[in-house]
Amino acid sequence: MGQIIKGKPVADAISTVLTKEVEELKAKGITPKLTIVRVGANGSDLAYERGALKRCAAIGIDTEVKELPENIEQDDFIAELKKVNEDKATNGILIFRPFPKQLDESVIKYIIAPEKDVDCFSPVNVAKLMEKDETGFAPCTPSAVIEILKYYNIPMKGKNAVVIGRSMVVGKPVSMLLLNENATVTICHSKTQDMPSVTSKADIVIVGIGKAKMIDSKYIGNEAAVIDVGINVDEKGNLCGDADTDSCIEKASMITPVPAGVGSVTTSILAKHVVKACKLQNNLV
Amino acid sequence: MGQIIKGKPVADAISTVLTKEVEELKAKGITPKLTIVRVGANGSDLAYERGALKRCAAIGIDTEVKELPENIEQDDFIAELKKVNEDKATNGILIFRPFPKQLDESVIKYIIAPEKDVDCFSPVNVAKLMEKDETGFAPCTPSAVIEILKYYNIPMKGKNAVVIGRSMVVGKPVSMLLLNENATVTICHSKTQDMPSVTSKADIVIVGIGKAKMIDSKYIGNEAAVIDVGINVDEKGNLCGDADTDSCIEKASMITPVPAGVGSVTTSILAKHVVKACKLQNNLV
Incomplete structure (x- = not known):
C-alpha cells in the first residue's frame, strides 16, 4: 500500500525560494511582473487565473490581467498582444487557450515574445525544450x-x-x-x-x-x-x-x-518562470 | 539469421516518384531548386554535396552551391544567407554544419527561412516536428x-x-x-x-x-x-x-x-523535401 503525495508541499517549497529571490530583485529595484491575456471569461480560465494571481501576490510578483472581448478579431488581438510584448514592465505573459474560433493559434503563437512566453506557447520555446536549451520555458x-x-x-x-x-x-x-x-x-x-x-x-x-x-x-x-x-x-x-x-x-x-x-503545483511553476524571465531580461542569470 | 536491407532500393523508389513529380512541375513552368550553403571545403561536406548534387540532377532538381570562405565573419554570413532566403528561384536551402568557431549557430538558425529549411535547422521546423505539423521539414x-x-x-x-x-x-x-x-x-x-x-x-x-x-x-x-x-x-x-x-x-x-x-537514402529525402518545399511555396499541396 503506497502513499498519497500531495502537490501543496511542493508548491510551498517553490514559493518560499521564489519569495526570497523576488526580495533580492526588489532590493535591486526590479519587480517581476506577469501579464495574463484572457479572451472572454471562461470558468476554468477564471479559476486558474485566481490561483495564479494569488500565488504571484504571495510571492511578491506584480500581475495584470488583460481581458479581451470574446469576439475580438485576429488583427485586434495581435495588436493587443504586441503591446504586451513591448511593455517593459511585463516579464512574463500567459495566454489562455484554446481561443474562440476567429483567432488562429497557429499564427498567434509566432507573435508572443519568446523571452516572455512563460508557458511554452511560442515555437521557439518548443524547440528549446526539445534541444535542452535552458534559456527557454517548458510548459x-x-x-x-x-x-x-x-x-x-x-x-x-x-x-x-x-x-x-x-x-x-x-x-x-x-x-x-x-x-x-x-x-x-x-x-x-x-x-x-x-x-x-x-x-x-x-x-x-x-x-x-x-x-x-x-x-x-x-x-x-x-x-x-x-x-x-x-x-x-x-x-x-x-x-x-x-x-x-x-x-x-x-x-x-x-x-x-x-x-x-x-494541479496545485502549476501556478508555482508559472511564478518560477516569471522570475526566471525577469532575471534573464535583466542579465541576472 | 536475418537479412541485410540496403538503402539503395529505397532511394531509387523515392527518386522514381520524385522524377515524375518534377516532370509535372516543369510542365507547369516550375523547376524546384536546392541551394547548398557551404563554409570552407571540409572533405565530408564535399562528399555529401557530390551525392546531393548527383541525386538532384538525376531527378531534375536545379542546384546551386554557395561556397563561402572558411574565415567568413558572422555578419557577412548572415547577409549571404538572407540573399539565399530571398532568392525566388531557391525552394530549399541546405547549410552544412558544424560551422567554424566565429559563426554562432544559435543565432544563424533563426535566420534561415523556415519554409526553405529542408533539413530542420530552424527552430520553427524543430517545433513543427514535435507538434506533428506536416508543413514543416524533419531532418x-x-x-x-x-x-x-x-x-x-x-x-x-x-x-x-x-x-x-x-x-x-x-x-x-x-x-x-x-x-x-x-x-x-x-x-x-x-x-x-x-x-x-x-x-x-x-x-x-x-x-x-x-x-x-x-x-x-x-x-x-x-x-x-x-x-x-x-x-x-x-x-x-x-x-x-x-x-x-x-x-x-x-x-x-x-x-x-x-x-x-x-546514408544511401538521405540525399533522396533531401530531394523529396526540396520538391515538397517547392509545392508548398507554389500552393500546390
Whole structure:
C-alpha cells in the first residue's frame, strides 16, 4: 500500500525560494511582473487565473490581467498582444487557450515574445525544450511533474519512466524533461499494444491520457511512483484523474491525487518562470 | 539469421516518384531548386554535396552551391544567407554544419527561412516536428529511417520501437517520427541501466549513439528490425556503424548495413523535401 503525495508541499517549497529571490530583485529595484491575456471569461480560465494571481501576490510578483472581448478579431488581438510584448514592465505573459474560433493559434503563437512566453506557447520555446536549451520555458504542467518527482526524492537518472499520452500539453514535453533528467523514457498512447505489459515495468508512470480513472493497478508495477496529470469529472460530478487512485495505490509506492496533486503545483511553476524571465531580461542569470 | 536491407532500393523508389513529380512541375513552368550553403571545403561536406548534387540532377532538381570562405565573419554570413532566403528561384536551402568557431549557430538558425529549411535547422521546423505539423521539414537522416521501415514493410503501428541515443541529429527527431507512425517509443541513452534488457524487447531498434559497433546481438531481440544510423571508422580504417552487423544479424530479422544503409537514402529525402518545399511555396499541396 503506497502513499498519497500531495502537490501543496511542493508548491510551498517553490514559493518560499521564489519569495526570497523576488526580495533580492526588489532590493535591486526590479519587480517581476506577469501579464495574463484572457479572451472572454471562461470558468476554468477564471479559476486558474485566481490561483495564479494569488500565488504571484504571495510571492511578491506584480500581475495584470488583460481581458479581451470574446469576439475580438485576429488583427485586434495581435495588436493587443504586441503591446504586451513591448511593455517593459511585463516579464512574463500567459495566454489562455484554446481561443474562440476567429483567432488562429497557429499564427498567434509566432507573435508572443519568446523571452516572455512563460508557458511554452511560442515555437521557439518548443524547440528549446526539445534541444535542452535552458534559456527557454517548458510548459508549466509538465514542469510541475518534474518538480514533484524531485521534491519527493524519486530518482529519475537511469530509471524507466513511462509516459502515457503523447499530447503537446503533457506527454511529449514531459518526455523531453524526463530525458533531461537522464531517465530512460517510453511513450505509450492509444495505439500501444498491451499497454499494461509496458507500463507495469516502469519505475515512474506519468499519466496524461485524458480518460477518467482509466489507469488501474494492472498498469502499475510494484513500488512504482505514479504522477497523475489528468483532470476529469467522474459520474458523480467530482474531479478525478486519469488514474484510479484507490486501485493504483495497492501497488504504487507513491501516487499524486486529483485534485490536490499536480494541479496545485502549476501556478508555482508559472511564478518560477516569471522570475526566471525577469532575471534573464535583466542579465541576472 | 536475418537479412541485410540496403538503402539503395529505397532511394531509387523515392527518386522514381520524385522524377515524375518534377516532370509535372516543369510542365507547369516550375523547376524546384536546392541551394547548398557551404563554409570552407571540409572533405565530408564535399562528399555529401557530390551525392546531393548527383541525386538532384538525376531527378531534375536545379542546384546551386554557395561556397563561402572558411574565415567568413558572422555578419557577412548572415547577409549571404538572407540573399539565399530571398532568392525566388531557391525552394530549399541546405547549410552544412558544424560551422567554424566565429559563426554562432544559435543565432544563424533563426535566420534561415523556415519554409526553405529542408533539413530542420530552424527552430520553427524543430517545433513543427514535435507538434506533428506536416508543413514543416524533419531532418533528412531520421526521415530516411522511417522511409526504410516503410519500404521494407516493417510495421510500426503499436509496435515497440527503441531508439538508442537522444541527440538532436538522430534520437529525438526519430522518436517523434516513430510516434507519428503510432509506434510505442522508448528512448535509451548512455545513462540507461541494463540497456540490453530494454532494447532486446523491441520490435524495432534504431541505433544512433555514435560508438563504433557498440550494439551486438545481446541488445537485439529475436526477429527485431535494426536500423543503424551510426557512421564511424573502425580500427582498420573502414566505415562501420554503431551496430556490430555480423553479431546482430544472428538474431535480427533485418538490419541496415554501414555503408550502403541509411546514408544511401538521405540525399533522396533531401530531394523529396526540396520538391515538397517547392509545392508548398507554389500552393500546390
